[in-house]
Amino acid sequence: MTNVAATQDNSDPVSYTCTCPAQSEGGSVLLFYRYWANTPVLPSEHTPKAFEPQEVADFHKDLASSLNLGGKFRIATEGFNITLGGTTSAITQYTAACRTHWSFAGIDLSTPSARNAYFKPTPGCACAFGGKASVRVTTEITPLGITNYAPASWDNVISLSPAGFHALCSRGDIPLIDVRNHYESRIGYFVSGDGRVAVRPAVRRFSQWPGYVVRHVLGNEAFKKPAGVATYCTGGIRCEKGARWMQEALAKGRGGSDVPVYTLHGGIVAYQAWIEEEVRAGRKKPEDSFFKGTNYVFDARGAIGSQEAVSTCHGCGRTEVRLGKCENLGCHLVLVVCESCEGEGSVSCCEDCAEIRDETGSRRRMCKCESDREKSLWGDGGAALGGLKGRPKTKSISVR
Numbered sequence: 001m002t003n004v005a006a007t008q009d010n011s012d013p014v015s016y017t018c019t020c021p022a023q024s025e026g027g028s029v030l031l032f033y034r035y036w037a038n039t040p041v042l043p044s045e046h047t048p049k050a051f052e053p054q055e056v057a058d059f060h061k062d063l064a065s066s067l068n069l070g071g072k073f074r075i076a077t078e079g080f081n082i083t084l085g086g087t088t089s090a091i092t093q094y095t096a097a098c099r100t101h102w103s104f105a106g107i108d109l110s111t112p113s114a115r116n117a118y119f120k121p122t123p124g125c126a127c128a129f130g131g132k133a134s135v136r137v138t139t140e141i142t143p144l145g146i147t148n149y150a151p152a153s154w155d156n157v158i159s160l161s162p163a164g165f166h167a168l169c170s171r172g173d174i175p176l177i178d179v180r181n182h183y184e185s186r187i188g189y190f191v192s193g194d195g196r197v198a199v200r201p202a203v204r205r206f207s208q209w210p211g212y213v214v215r216h217v218l219g220n221e222a223f224k225k226p227a228g229v230a231t232y233c234t235g236g237i238r239c240e241k242g243a244r245w246m247q248e249a250l251a252k253g254r255g256g257s258d259v260p261v262y263t264l265h266g267g268i269v270a271y272q273a274w275i276e277e278e279v280r281a282g283r284k285k286p287e288d289s290f291f292k293g294t295n296y297v298f299d300a301r302g303a304i305g306s307q308e309a310v311s312t313c314h315g316c317g318r319t320e321v322r323l324g325k326c327e328n329l330g331c332h333l334v335l336v337v338c339e340s341c342e343g344e345g346s347v348s349c350c351e352d353c354a355e356i357r358d359e360t361g362s363r364r365r366m367c368k369c370e371s372d373r374e375k376s377l378w379g380d381g382g383a384a385l386g387g388l389k390g391r392p393k394t395k396s397i398s399v400r
Helices: 044-050 053-067 088-099 112-119 162-171 206-217 237-253 267-280 339-343 351-356 368-385
Strands: 003-005 027-035 070-076 079-087 132-137 158-160 176-178 188-190 229-232 261-264 291-293 323-325 334-336
Touching: 027 088, 027 112, 027 237, 044 053, 053 070, 053 079, 053 088, 053 132, 079 088, 158 162, 162 229, 162 261, 162 267, 176 188, 206 237, 206 368, 229 237, 229 267, 237 261, 261 267, 267 291, 351 368
Parallel strands: 003 132, 070 132, 158 261, 176 229, 229 261
Antiparallel strands: 027 079, 070 079, 188 291, 323 334
């Protein structure tokens, strides 16, 4: 049975070897979420249950244990955020159980195509999560960094299908903003029809997004065009609050006028699946995709999608898609590292980070490359300016 843990997550590995039955049977990784208040809204008869996240956590914990699933399950009073992997048969049983559970009420899961659109399966298995399922009840299903933030209206952002987002990119008159972290957008990103690369914030965690919007989006002439702004992320969840927070901030900054903000429904994962189907059907060619590179994921697969390289090795500078990590204790920054450079010894994000290993003290100082990145965001004040006041820590409650 799968080891179901409720401990703090460690740094995610970026490679793995499958040792489970998925080697012969096949397997998948699912990536899905739900905010109870967002469309489709949780039916009113189930609303009282939404305030008891432990029951939802227990439901997934029991399934993960019995079906040998690995993954990360984050449950809160606002909804759930889940990524999990397992064998083909286990995934089939899991999604069948979800279809009958109240927490999925109102979501169209009636056909295989509808289930694929919601669960967004991609190749993988439980081994991508070390064969373990981490089930946690938290205060937020993905921390934005603003205490108790909820959108004033879930309808103020325009959610586009992959086909609709593709058409928007082709226009070339709407700026694109990547809502992900800098190490994610380094290896893959969207471009507009005229070849312009999306704006890629140098943030290291999602809770820095509001600060980035205040300092680099509001007042920026590039984002004052009537056509609006478009956002995207891995699977869609960060844009749910991130895009709406930006829309509200932009609207307030313009004296309360409506500012069109678009987002990609289902994120890059959904877009990649759509492009693959378009290519199979002969309607498009691989080079027609406006997403270039690979899609970073928070499990041991590292990245998924085409092996098109848009990044270079941190060591030698050659074009590369392979991922590694800074090996210094307390850093573990995701880097692009070719096999040759990694084989030559330890890989550090910068020389200063390597030198920190020999320093003593109770608290590790920030290395130079990270300090420079933070300074590019917030100025000489450094990382202290990166979060807004009142940023809460995510509360973890053990699931037993």
